[in-house]
Amino acid sequence: MGKVRRVYTRCPMCRYVFRAPRAGTYVTVGREPDLCPKFPGRQVDGSRVIQSEVTMCPACSFAAREDFDGLDLSPTERHGLEERLKDDGLLRVFRASPTPWLAFHAAEVCGQERAAPSRGLGDLCLRASWVCRKEKEHPFESTFQLRAVRYFLRALEEEGLHGRELSVTTYLVGELNRRLGNHREALNWYVNAGRTIEGDESLAWLDRLITQQSKLAKEQAA
Numbered sequence: 001m002g003k004v005r006r007v008y009t010r011c012p013m014c015r016y017v018f019r020a021p022r023a024g025t026y027v028t029v030g031r032e033p034d035l036c037p038k039f040p041g042r043q044v045d046g047s048r049v050i051q052s053e054v055t056m057c058p059a060c061s062f063a064a065r066e067d068f069d070g071l072d073l074s075p076t077e078r079h080g081l082e083e084r085l086k087d088d089g090l091l092r093v094f095r096a097s098p099t100p101w102l103a104f105h106a107a108e109v110c111g112q113e114r115a116a117p118s119r120g121l122g123d124l125c126l127r128a129s130w131v132c133r134k135e136k137e138h139p140f141e142s143t144f145q146l147r148a149v150r151y152f153l154r155a156l157e158e159e160g161l162h163g164r165e166l167s168v169t170t171y172l173v174g175e176l177n178r179r180l181g182n183h184r185e186a187l188n189w190y191v192n193a194g195r196t197i198e199g200d201e202s203l204a205w206l207d208r209l210i211t212q213q214s215k216l217a218k219e220q221a222a
């Protein structure tokens with residue numbers, strides 16, 4: 001299992017300096033069907049590696065997937081973010097003792113305020129759902145899966161995805177629906193995802209996954 005180091009970071013919002021976790025090199029042993037990486041060893045260690053992909057300031061809760069050093073926020077942006085973070089219900093409840101998924105939620109809130117693309121916001125929520133699963137926080141796992149589906153649907157509608165991103169996003173809408181118990185819906189999206197692949201050799205792995213998960217959804221729907 002790779003070590004998670006801590007490096008000094010300055011918050012681009014409030015200038016607070018703190019030590020943020022950064023994952024070193026680590027090995028994975030395949031992926032679950034919702035593409036969650038599997039790590040050897042304890043689930044919580046894997047959760048920590050995924051968590052280290054998002055940085056959250058412990059003082060003001062500003063969070064992002066990007067490196068804080070490369071972020072430059074305008075005064076207007078900063079003001080908008082301040083208001084959003086102050087008013088957010090979940091942050092108000094959990095700020096004092098952060099849950100493992102809180103940084104993802106904060107990054108989602110900040111991403112919305114900074115008008116980040118829906119595909120990326122969906123990815124954040126998907127990662128949050130992986131952390132929840134590894135930490136056995138099942139109600140929150142479903143909450144984040146549902147949010148990921150909504151963002152992915154918006155991305156498919158509005159962001160002109162193509163190639164691998166289009167196929168993977170379409171597949172994930174199916175797989176997350178299956179996990180949420182919407183088996184018929186899942187089957188439709190697996191079919192849509194299969195259509196986007198059209199003999200692309202580099203996506204043969206996804207084609208196999210679609211076949212495997214469709215079979216599972218059919219059994220579950222019966």
Ligand SMILES: [Zn+2]
Nearest residue numbers: 011014057060
């Ligand atoms: Zn801060």
